[in-house]
Amino acid sequence: MSLTACSPSEIAQAASAVSRQLAALPVASRNDALTAIHSALRQHKDVVLEANARDVETAAEAVNNGQLSQSILKRLDLSRPGKYDEMLQGILDVRGLTDPLGKISLRTLLDEGLVLERVSCPIGVLLIIFEARPEVIANISALSIKSGNAAILKDFPNAAIQLVESRDVILPLLAQDKYIDLVVPRGSNELVRFIKANTKIPVLGHADGLCSIYLHSDADGEMAKKVILDAKINYPAACNAVETLLVDQSVLSTLLPPIAEALLEHGVSLRCDSESKAALMAALSPNQATLLQDATESDYDTEFLDLILAVKTISATPSSSSLDIAMSHINAHSSKHTDVILTSSREAAERFLVGVDSAGVYWNTSSRLADGMRYGFGTEVGISTNKIHSRGPVGLEGLTIYKYLIRGSGQTAGEFQGADGKQFKHEELPISDK
Incomplete structure (x- = not known):
């Protein structure tokens, strides 16, 4: 889908719709997508690094003019020894991880023929806003696809991983709390603080690494x-x-x-x-x-x-x-x-x-x-200092939430009410994956 032809609301709605399709894909299909991303980035390494070199040259001029910090310039450079290969390896590492979806963390017998389960599922739609971190595109795309989430990034043209090229669209996207479930900022503390101050969508990340x-x-x-x-x-x-x-x-x-x-x-x-x-x-x-x-x-x-x-x-x-x-x-x-x-x-x-x-x-x-790859997460979308949901390096598990499923046989709440009502069993059952 071409972003230039769509409003921020249409972009968010499209991502919301496709997120439900991604959530239903088998893990083999999600892994195939990661293989395709890895192959394309490996095949076109020279092209990517040439484009990155032009970006670095422009950024270096901005540093010399006092318009950009030296730390941002360092983060922009994909030619740093091992950085590109680490990015590629991160995709393969994510591909090799266990499927994070459908994991059962609780099973309770409420009544005969009435079983409660807590099962992992995708968050939904991620809005990723980043500065001078080109490897984020590959890292977060891999984690998003593997975890069944749709993502809106700055540099990836696809209905599930959509292209955002202009800063003008950021504020309208931050207003799409009906369709976007989580914002992940990757950049300066000014960027993170700006995002937190301008959206009702939950924000995962950190402003400072002090x-x-x-x-x-x-x-x-x-x-x-x-x-x-x-x-x-x-x-x-x-x-x-x-x-x-x-x-x-x-x-x-x-x-x-x-x-x-x-x-x-x-x-x-x-x-x-x-x-x-x-x-x-x-x-x-x-x-x-x-x-x-x-x-x-x-x-x-x-x-x-x-x-x-x-x-x-x-x-x-x-x-x-x-x-x-x-x-x-x-x-x-x-x-x-x-x-x-x-x-x-x-x-x-x-x-x-x-x-x-x-x-x-x-x-x-x-x-x-403190790094997702070093923790064995394959890669990370960032490091969270939040105290709700995810904390520290955020990998696949941090991009999932859970839902409660009940499989019944006609029971109603009224059956368990009153002095003469039935009593819940609340019996812990063995947990078995998928």
């Missing part, structure tokens, strides 16, 4: 350095890169200096509070010490998406342990994306894992592991 690592007093130094370096320099423009390093006061002069030295050697700018800066000034070489910067309070609420790391000292008080102070700081400043503790203490780690209210909470590993 991730923190807490360096506990008994952390292993070499392990901590390895994890922190990965979390900051592996891909600084990613939403799961660490932005704040919280350091226990007792290790400012022991564990922190070699970590800071390694970060500085990799070009990371350290914005330190007064205590951590003083400790590092005394421990580092004069050349490295001059690179340290003073942190402001706003730095602990900033997603830098760059080689910048805010450092803050965590000190115990008479009424609170350093662990409690660290958790309080994270819960107050975190975007509830992914937060990490580095410690040798299982007790401290378990308290942290329970006490930090984020979609991902890790012990002794990098925040960069």
Whole structure:
């Protein structure tokens, strides 16, 4: 269907109608569609990368003119080593996953010949709005088709995966709450906030990826350095890169200096509070010490998406342990994306894992592991910091909901009413898939 000939309402209605057809397709047909997408993208790799190179060139000019951020430019580039192949592999990984539809999660005998089931089903119509993330087209198309959902994207001409080329159509699409079931924004925090403020449709996603690592007093130094370096320099423009390093006061002069030295050697700018800066000034070489910067309070609420790391000292008080102070700081400043503790203490780690209210909470590993592919989801539509329905990397399961099915034999509600009415059995039955 050509978008130029259709209004936003017609686009949404068409997607709503086709979503019911997709939901009824057998998994073999949905997998065949993924095979076709993978083959086409592999066959036309050179064409796609040539077009992407032109986009990157244009975006680079916008960066030079101050109209676009460097982080968005990095996300736009499909030629980054391994990125295109990862995109293709993601499609195959999704194809290989178990069918998410028709899974029974509850069976209850209400009465003889009256059985209740809770069964997974597609959400319906997804509206995907993204900035500078070309791989999103393949990722979300694969997940949408496999999960039986229709999707409206910016760059895919099909009745089920429709083409939206103009920003002018976004606001009217956001008004189609009668036909569109979920909006998934992928882009800057400004984009996400704009979408949340301009639609009644549920929004799945996150505005910021403000991730923190807490360096506990008994952390292993070499392990901590390895994890922190990965979390900051592996891909600084990613939403799961660490932005704040919280350091226990007792290790400012022991564990922190070699970590800071390694970060500085990799070009990371350290914005330190007064205590951590003083400790590092005394421990580092004069050349490295001059690179340290003073942190402001706003730095602990900033997603830098760059080689910048805010450092803050965590000190115990008479009424609170350093662990409690660290958790309080994270819960107050975190975007509830992914937060990490580095410690040798299982007790401290378990308290942290329970006490930090984020979609991902890790012990002794990098925040960069917050990723649908790394979780074994094939790929993801994004990372959600919501607390309803889906949280964290959202894969197939996050794109399904459920319905309740009852198979009866003529029963009515009136039969179970009154003192002389029948009693429900409410007997748990074995669960068997499809």
